[in-house]
Amino acid sequence: MLLLLWLPLFPSALAAQPSAPDPIPAPLRGLEFGQLNFLHTTDTHGWLAGHLQEPSYAADWGDYVSFATRIREKVEARGQDLLVIDTGDRVEGNGLYDSSEPKGVYISEILRHQPIDLLTSGNHELYKQNTSEAEFFTTIPNFRGNYIASNIDIFHPGTKELVPLAPRYKKFTTKLQGIRITAFGFLFDFTGNNNRTVVQPVEETIKEDWFQEAIRDKDVDLFLVIGHVPVKSQEYQAIFRAIRSLRWGVPIQFFGGHLHIRDYARYDAKAVGLASGRFMETIGFLSIDGLSTSTPVFKRRYIDNNLFSLRHHSGLDEDGFPTEQGRNVSRLIAESRSALHLDEVHGCAPRDLWMSRVKYPSNDSIYTWLESQVLVDSLKDESRGDTPALAILNTGAIRFDIFQGPFTQDTTFIVSPFTSGFRYVKDVPYDQAQLIVGILNKQPQILRTPRYSPFTPLAPPEQLAYSNDIVADLTVGASKPQQAPLSGQEPELIPGYTTKDDAGTDGDDTVHSPISFYRVPNCIQALVAANASAVPETVDLVYIDFIERHVALAAKFAGLDVNFAQESEVYMPSMTLTDLLLDWVKTHWKCE
Ligand SMILES: *[C@@H]1O[C@H](CO)[C@@H](O)[C@H](O)[C@H]1NC(C)=O
Ligand SMILES: *[C@@H]1O[C@H](CO)[C@@H](O)[C@H](O)[C@H]1NC(C)=O
Numbered sequence: 242m243l244l245l246l247w248l249p250l251f252p253s254a255l256a257a258q259p260s261a262p263d264p265i266p267a268p269l270r271g272l273e274f275g276q277l278n279f280l281h282t283t284d285t286h287g288w289l290a291g292h293l294q295e296p297s298y299a300a301d302w303g304d305y306v307s308f309a310t311r312i313r314e315k316v317e318a319r320g321q322d323l324l325v326i327d328t329g330d331r332v333e334g335n336g337l338y339d340s341s342e343p344k345g346v347y348i349s350e351i352l353r354h355q356p357i358d359l360l361t362s363g364n365h366e367l368y369k370q371n372t373s374e375a376e377f378f379t380t381i382p383n384f385r386g387n388y389i390a391s392n393i394d395i396f397h398p399g400t401k402e403l404v405p406l407a408p409r410y411k412k413f414t415t416k417l418q419g420i421r422i423t424a425f426g427f428l429f430d431f432t433g434n435n436n437r438t439v440v441q442p443v444e445e446t447i448k449e450d451w452f453q454e455a456i457r458d459k460d461v462d463l464f465l466v467i468g469h470v471p472v473k474s475q476e477y478q479a480i481f482r483a484i485r486s487l488r489w490g491v492p493i494q495f496f497g498g499h500l501h502i503r504d505y506a507r508y509d510a511k512a513v514g515l516a517s518g519r520f521m522e523t524i525g526f527l528s529i530d531g532l533s534t535s536t537p538v539f540k541r542r543y544i545d546n547n548l549f550s551l552r553h554h555s556g557l558d559e560d561g562f563p564t565e566q567g568r569n570v571s572r573l574i575a576e577s578r579s580a581l582h583l584d585e586v587h588g589c590a591p592r593d594l595w596m597s598r599v600k601y602p603s604n605d606s607i608y609t610w611l612e613s614q615v616l617v618d619s620l621k622d623e624s625r626g627d628t629p630a631l632a633i634l635n636t637g638a639i640r641f642d643i644f645q646g647p648f649t650q651d652t653t654f655i656v657s658p659f660t661s662g663f664r665y666v667k668d669v670p671y672d673q674a675q676l677i678v679g680i681l682n683k684q685p686q687i688l689r690t691p692r693y694s695p696f697t698p699l700a701p702p703e704q705l706a707y708s709n710d711i712v713a714d715l716t717v718g719a720s721k722p723q724q725a726p727l728s729g730q731e732p733e734l735i736p737g738y739t740t741k742d743d744a745g746t747d748g749d750d751t752v753h754s755p756i757s758f759y760r761v762p763n764c765i766q767a768l769v770a771a772n773a774s775a776v777p778e779t780v781d782l783v784y785i786d787f788i789e790r791h792v793a794l795a796a797k798f799a800g801l802d803v804n805f806a807q808e809s810e811v812y813m814p815s816m817t818l819t820d821l822l823l824d825w826v827k828t829h830w831k832c833e
């Protein structure tokens with residue numbers, strides 16, 4: 242399956258990807274090891290090559306393999322234990338996953354080289370039937386015994402019977418100290434899954450006999466709840482209460498994700514939760530000491546995923562740090578990227594375009610660029626002639642910033658990984674069509690995702706955390722990020738994560754200057770018309786197909802009497818947002 246092309250030989254000490262930028266030295270806070278130690282990744286979304294345009298996050302999965310080995314050696318030398326955790330959304334969001342056919346074949350091969358002790362599914366593993374089946378037939382067997390699915394079932398593609406996606410829970414003891422652990426693996430109350438899978442609401446699952454029995458087991462030193470669930474969520478509160486109501490003395494360790502943020506929750510003196518960011522930017526570290534005492538000590542650290550940090554925490558230099566296996570994995574990633582032509586350059590971005598680091602609308606906003614340039618220049622269905630169109634896009638359709646410089650095949654999938662196309666309804670009165678975006682943006686009470694509603698959020702997931710007011714990690718309304726001023730001997734601080742969580746402001750390993758964050762609307766719109774100065778009477782109401790249910794509901798509020806199921810049609814057949822964006826870049830962003 243893997244097409245191995247000719248590749249330059251890599252010097253033995255080299256790790257990370259050949260084109261990755263060198264790490265920038267920065268002041269670091271160390272790791273505080275304990276009796277039981279964890280490394281945690283979540284929401285990696287295919288970024289196993291690391292960030293090739295951002296030095297702070299430029300280490301790759303091969304470096305992480307080396308790192309986990311080095312940390313394991315270190316803690317085991319002290320008689321302590323290490324567990325490696327991943328909490329899902331490993332798929333969708335990077336060329337390494339999305340640009341192969343079938344999708345994900347390189348990723349699953351690369352992932353398996355990290356010995357992961359416990360892992361779960363995210364929502365992205367379940368949107369499409371063939372993605373969840375690939376999970377069932379490849380990833381779960383690759384990590385046999387370690388993958389847990391407490392609340393997910395799948396219709397077995399062979400027998401058609403409904404079966405657990407993976408075992409419901411796992412009881413095991415740690416290697417060196419024999420700590421007795423009962424582990425669960427949950428997904429939040431997700432409703433957008435494909436109909437060959439079933440996600441049981443967490444609140445139902447915890448009433449099941451198997452769960453009730455598992456938490457009544459007295460021979461347990463630690464309950465370990467991992468999941469693709471925000472650490473501050475009703476789902477984790479419910480699990481915490483269920484366990485605590487019966488087992489008031491047993492420590493509970495949660496690992497979570499989904500919101501793409503660094504976060505740490507303290508439920509009580511013996512129960513905490515860690516969320517470790519997104520996109521291989523962060524490797525979460527957590528240790529517990531005094532497990533059997535009345536006051537266990539939890540220490541957390543959000544590690545920036547770059548070689549400067551990883552070598553520092555391992556206590557090893559450039560030569561001592563990488564393991565042979567880690568180097569092999571870095572090479573496998575490089576070969577995979579090469580086979581997929583991910584470095585192929587389609588154009589050159591003249592400047593940085595940001596999702597949330599600048600105000601919307603503004604010149605440096607990726608959304609302003611989309612509505613004022615990409616859509617206006619490129620959205621056109623030949624069969625509609627010069628009929629003006631009002632196009633609506635949800636901001637969550639865009640997944641990452643664009644950096645000045647080469648816009649590659651990889652960038653294409655990083656910015657717009659989804660396969661959504663466009664649909665439209667014709668002859669919609671313009672004055673009513675215009676109201677729709679306002680409704681989608683200004684009336685969150687109509688369209689917010691209540692539990693069990695069929696609606697998926699429209700804005701990027703990072704903002705969900707923000708709008709729920711559960712993260713205070715964001716400097717709002719400040720100026721464009723910039724280098725912190727130099728003072729005395731202090732090293733210059735690089736802008737980056739400055740996390741504030743339930744344990745304070747000292748969680749990040751790297752001391753950074755803060756980055757500003759601005760709220761973006763749920764949706765943006767663009768009027769695409771041959772004559773920009775004429776106000777049309779009617780328009781084609783065009784939207785990304787992914788948000789049809791939202792648009793249909795908002796249209797009703799705007800007084801439109803349209804049956805979207807019957808009256809909408811495909812706009813620009815076989816054109817996805819990703820294709821549209823790429824075509825625009827190829828035409829307009831020539832490299833000098
Ligand atoms: C699922 O099907 C689509 C459409 O045929 C294909 O592009 C994709 O690669 C498939 N994904 C997997 C994981 O097989
Ligand atoms: C399941 O979803 C597929 C694809 O969207 C659809 O064709 C099929 O009718 C659905 N089946 C059921 C039982 O709803």
Ligand SMILES: *[C@@H]1O[C@H](CO)[C@@H](O)[C@H](O)[C@H]1NC(C)=O
Binds near residue numbers: 565566569
């Ligand atoms: C690394 O790759 C080399 C060459 O393919 C192979 O001989 C070696 O066994 C691999 N080492 C590990 C630890 O996987």
Ligand SMILES: *[C@@H]1O[C@H](CO)[C@@H](O)[C@H](O)[C@H]1NC(C)=O
Binds near residue numbers: 604
């Ligand atoms: C926005 O960009 C345009 C074109 O590049 C430029 O003419 C204009 O001055 C910029 N506006 C601001 C506020 O920077």
Ligand SMILES: *[C@@H]1O[C@H](CO)[C@@H](O)[C@H](O)[C@H]1NC(C)=O
Binds near residue numbers: 772773776
């Ligand atoms: C564009 O619309 C304006 C305002 O309705 C009108 O005056 C003008 O003639 C139109 N231009 C073209 C080229 O149709």
